[in-house]
Amino acid sequence: MVKQPKRMAKMTAKLGDGTPQPLEQAVETLKSFNTTKFDQSVEVAMRLGVDDKQADQIVRGSVVLPHGLGKSLRVVVFAKDDLAKAATAAGADEVGAENLAEKIKGGWTDFDVCIAAPNMMGLVGPLGRVLGPRGLMPSPRAGTVTPEIAKTVKEYKAGKVEFRNDKGGNVHAVVGKLSFSSEQLVDNIRAFVDHIHHIKPAAIKGQYVRGLTISATMSPGVRVVTS
Amino acid sequence: MILLAVNDVTKHFGPEPVLAGVSFEVRPGERIGLVGPNGTGKSTLLKILIGREDAQGGDVTPHATARVEMLEQQPDFAPGQTVWDEAARGLADLTNLSREAEQVAALLAETSDPAEHDRLAARFDRLQTELHRRDGYVIDHRIERVLDGLGFARASFRQPVAQLSGGQQNRLLLARTLLTAPDVMLLDEPSNHLDIEATEWLEEYLRGCPHAIILVSHDRYFLDRVTNRTLELFHGTVESYTGGYTAYRRQQQERIVVARRTFELQQQEIARLEDFVRRNKYGQKHAQAEDRRKRLERMERVDPPREIPTPTFAFPEVTRSGDIVLRVEHLSKAYDAPLIDDLSFDVLRGQRWGIVGPNGSGKSTLLGCLVGDVAPDAGNVIIGTGVEMAYYDQHLRLLDDDTETVEAVHPGVGDCTLQQRRDLLGRFGITGDMVFQRVSTLSGGERSRAALARLAATAANLLILDEPTNHLDLWAREALETALRKFQGTLIFVSHDRYFLNRMADHLLVWEADRWRVIEGNYDTYHALAEARRIGGAPPQRDTGNDRAAQASAAKKPSAAKSTNDKSSSGKATSGKASSDTRRKRRFPYRKVADIEADIFDREQRLEELHAAFAEPDTHRDGDRVRGIQREIDQLKDALAELYEHWEEASELN
Numbered sequence: 001m002v003k004q005p006k007r008m009a010k011m012t013a014k015l016g017d018g019t020p021q022p023l024e025q026a027v028e029t030l031k032s033f034n035t036t037k038f039d040q041s042v043e044v045a046m047r048l049g050v051d052d053k054q055a056d057q058i059v060r061g062s063v064v065l066p067h068g069l070g071k072s073l074r075v076v077v078f079a080k081d082d083l084a085k086a087a088t089a090a091g092a093d094e095v096g097a098e099n100l101a102e103k104i105k106g107g108w109t110d111f112d113v114c115i116a117a118p119n120m121m122g123l124v125g126p127l128g129r130v131l132g133p134r135g136l137m138p139s140p141r142a143g144t145v146t147p148e149i150a151k152t153v154k155e156y157k158a159g160k161v162e163f164r165n166d167k168g169g170n171v172h173a174v175v176g177k178l179s180f181s182s183e184q185l186v187d188n189i190r191a192f193v194d195h196i197h198h199i200k201p202a203a204i205k206g207q208y209v210r211g212l213t214i215s216a217t218m219s220p221g222v223r224v225v226t227s
Numbered sequence: 228m229i230l231l232a233v234n235d236v237t238k239h240f241g242p243e244p245v246l247a248g249v250s251f252e253v254r255p256g257e258r259i260g261l262v263g264p265n266g267t268g269k270s271t272l273l274k275i276l277i278g279r280e281d282a283q284g285g286d287v288t289p290h291a292t293a294r295v296e297m298l299e300q301q302p303d304f305a306p307g308q309t310v311w312d313e314a315a316r317g318l319a320d321l322t323n324l325s326r327e328a329e330q331v332a333a334l335l336a337e338t339s340d341p342a343e344h345d346r347l348a349a350r351f352d353r354l355q356t357e358l359h360r361r362d363g364y365v366i367d368h369r370i371e372r373v374l375d376g377l378g379f380a381r382a383s384f385r386q387p388v389a390q391l392s393g394g395q396q397n398r399l400l401l402a403r404t405l406l407t408a409p410d411v412m413l414l415d416e417p418s419n420h421l422d423i424e425a426t427e428w429l430e431e432y433l434r435g436c437p438h439a440i441i442l443v444s445h446d447r448y449f450l451d452r453v454t455n456r457t458l459e460l461f462h463g464t465v466e467s468y469t470g471g472y473t474a475y476r477r478q479q480q481e482r483i484v485v486a487r488r489t490f491e492l493q494q495q496e497i498a499r500l501e502d503f504v505r506r507n508k509y510g511q512k513h514a515q516a517e518d519r520r521k522r523l524e525r526m527e528r529v530d531p532p533r534e535i536p537t538p539t540f541a542f543p544e545v546t547r548s549g550d551i552v553l554r555v556e557h558l559s560k561a562y563d564a565p566l567i568d569d570l571s572f573d574v575l576r577g578q579r580w581g582i583v584g585p586n587g588s589g590k591s592t593l594l595g596c597l598v599g600d601v602a603p604d605a606g607n608v609i610i611g612t613g614v615e616m617a618y619y620d621q622h623l624r625l626l627d628d629d630t631e632t633v634e635a636v637h638p639g640v641g642d643c644t645l646q647q648r649r650d651l652l653g654r655f656g657i658t659g660d661m662v663f664q665r666v667s668t669l670s671g672g673e674r675s676r677a678a679l680a681r682l683a684a685t686a687a688n689l690l691i692l693d694e695p696t697n698h699l700d701l702w703a704r705e706a707l708e709t710a711l712r713k714f715q716g717t718l719i720f721v722s723h724d725r726y727f728l729n730r731m732a733d734h735l736l737v738w739e740a741d742r743w744r745v746i747e748g749n750y751d752t753y754h755a756l757a758e759a760r761r762i763g764g765a766p767p768q769r770d771t772g773n774d775r776a777a778q779a780s781a782a783k784k785p786s787a788a789k790s791t792n793d794k795s796s797s798g799k800a801t802s803g804k805a806s807s808d809t810r811r812k813r814r815f816p817y818r819k820v821a822d823i824e825a826d827i828f829d830r831e832q833r834l835e836e837l838h839a840a841f842a843e844p845d846t847h848r849d850g851d852r853v854r855g856i857q858r859e860i861d862q863l864k865d866a867l868a869e870l871y872e873h874w875e876e877a878s879e880l881n
Contacts, residue, residue: 052360053360055356060352060356107848109844110844118344119336119337120336121332121333121336122332122335122336123336124332125329125330125332125333126329128328128329128358128364129325129364129367132355132359132364133364133365137355139351139355140348140349140351140352141348141352145335145348164359167360
């Protein structure tokens with residue numbers, strides 16, 4: 001069995017028996033774990049009572065966080081003509097059509113978000129084998145296949161976060177940096193959690209949110225009261 | 228969830244039932260080994276499960292959502308297909324899904340109707356989710372993994388299937404079945420065409436498989452490593468046991484002991500009651516006798532124990548040969564490529580040598596050189612004093628197909644009466660009228676037994692066996708092992724059966740990395756050494772192939788071989804003890820500590836550079852580069868592990 005490092009053991013000891021804490025207190029606890037030389041990202045992980053095999057129980061989408069992510073996302077856009085100009089004006093890092101598709105097919109995936117205008121989907125569809133494994137495939141449900149290109153690019157640049165439940169029914173996303181103030185982190189986490197509650201699939205029976213944990217890049221998870 | 232329910236299935240071929248009420252259930256995660264002697268209906272049962280044969284009674288009910296697939300035995304490749312195309316057919320549903328997603332995306336681009344757009348967008352999302360859930364985006368990687376594991380060279384991926392050998396075609400069928408990943412996978416002898424390396428990969432793959440598997444195999448090691456439940460098919464019914472083959476044999480013995488005791492106790496009780504009834508039927512105790520008669524009628528009879536008869540093989544006593552049975556000196560043999568290059572070793576009386584290597588490594592050629600069937604290009608094979616050699620070749624050319632079995636086993640020299648030959652065949656399980664059948668009409672297992680009987684008739688004290696377990700069922704294999712363990716002569720054999728190698732061999736001649744290597748021990752010893760070497764912690768194994776002195780000293784002191792092996796396998800513990808008495812001997816040549824440190828520093832720096840290169844996103848897009856870096860990292864780690872040991876030794880002894 002892998003031995004727990006001393007640093008991690010020390011932080012875990014602070015958590016006591018691991019009882020869920022109210023959000024504000026949990027954020028304070030997490031901030032006390034700031035012992036690294038770099039600015040750690042803060043993540044939220046929610047365990048949901050969804051069955052990933054059921055198509056009507058998929059939890060997927062995107063949410064704009066009130067205080068952003070603390071970093072700028074690299075956004076590429078598939079668009080032509082006016083939409084392309086609007087995307088460039090909105091701050092997209094790369095805008096294109098056939099040339100961009102060729103570049104990606106060649107293996108280039110140095111970006112965080114891929115947005116496509118609906119009329120570009122014929123080009124984007126065959127890129128599934130490159131974009132799919134990295135979670136970059138544009139999707140109507142996540143809001144990355146949209147005619148409102150400029151607005152979407154601005155949202156992602158301002159701190160929009162995309163999420164999708166994994167095979168175990170968990171949803172996780174980065175919601176800021178440990179250098180954020182406690183209030184900012186609480187706002188971001190609350191926005192994310194409220195959005196997950198808001199998009200609860202109608203087909204779900206039983207308890208929806210079964211667990212909520214926040215953590216930083218190099219910290220143990222801190223359990224948060226879900227109700 | 229029950230994936231497959233088999234209820235009271237019956238099947239007759241002629242008057243005798245092959246399956247007489249087979250019932251069991253299969254659940255997810257169960258890897259079931261289906262075992263039984265040859266001809267008990269294992270393959271028939273699999274065909275009934277897949278629906279290729281009809282049962283005459285009972286029913287087989289798969290779960291509504293479960294897919295049941297069986298490993299094909301006959302290739303059905305479409306003309307002009309390549310290895311890759313055929314393997315990809317196993318993932319045809321995912322390929323179709325991916326194609327459909329592309330089509331929907333194209334329609335989405337063209338539509339201008341909002342309602343149609345919403346419908347297509349929802350459809351596209353559903354397809355994306357499904358592709359994600361079923362790892363549909365990494366199809367190429369999955370195909371590569373399976374083809375690599377089953378021993379296909381990357382250069383052969385685009386090779387037309389028509390150019391593959393029969394064994395390779397069967398491996399491709401296995402690859403396709405594995406990629407299909409059905410809910411219930413039926414595999415009939417999947418390891419038949421695989422060498423040991425590919426078999427080990429298959430074991431790992433199947434162990435990680437979340438689906439249910441029903442596996443028919445005569446490879447006990449394979450069954451032990453893969454299965455977690457065993458179904459024994461015998462006399463038309465199945466009995467279920469938990470665990471792999473070894474666990475099954477243990478439980479089976481326990482059940483037989485209990486069943487036999489229960490049966491015998493009941494038989495005694497029946498005899499006692501019947502005796503009482505007979506003696507007192509008309510006497511004063513008539514009423515009591517009547518009561519016991521009724522009790523006998525009501526008694527639920529216990530069946531005799533369900534015991535699979537194990538044949539008893541036996542080799543005769545042999546004359547003693549000289550201490551050195553076989554001496555191989557600088558033997559070389561090449562066909563298109565060199566197979567054996569400057570190989571030297573001694574085989575001593577009583578030793579049991581197993582020869583292990585992948586297909587085409589020259590095992591059978593080596594045996595041919597030893598028995599004189601193949602002329603070596605260079606070197607000598609010297610047979611020791613008083614050695615009588617007998618050779619069992621895997622194609623059983625030892626027996627003449629057109630003669631009666633009882634004639635075919637005649638050793639050719641000396642007197643051997645009909646009765647003696649019948650006795651001999653009887654010792655190998657060939658009895659009754661079967662001895663008068665022509666050899667060509669015997670089944671594979673029966674022919675193997677007859678060939679072994681022919682071998683026994685020669686009274687040889689050096690047996691050279693090429694794949695002796697090939698056609699034998701599990702029970703006959705055990706009988707052969709028992710007979711060979713009692714055999715007092717010397718044994719050299721080629722086998723892919725790791726269980727057999729483990730039980731029989733005390734020395735292994737292993738083809739490894741383009742050369743032959745001698746291992747003192749059985750298959751487990753070799754496996755442990757190979758594993759330790761892989762993780763860089765093992766002491767370098769002595770290549771005794773050319774080390775005459777070591778063999779000769781082992782001849783003089785029989786215990787020396789054992790202690791040498793102990794030394795190589797237990798490593799530091801032994802050498803640590805020795806150092807307390809005398810100054811430790813150097814393992815490595817003399818080098819200045821500073822030189823070693825400089826060497827270590829250089830290699831560590833290179834290792835860091837490679838790790839940094841690994842972290843670059845560009846690297847991961849180039850599979851060949853990743854493999855190249857990984858190979859160099861592994862080599863550096865091995866070299867560093869050795870340098871650390873060298874540094875420790877130099878620091879202590881310089």
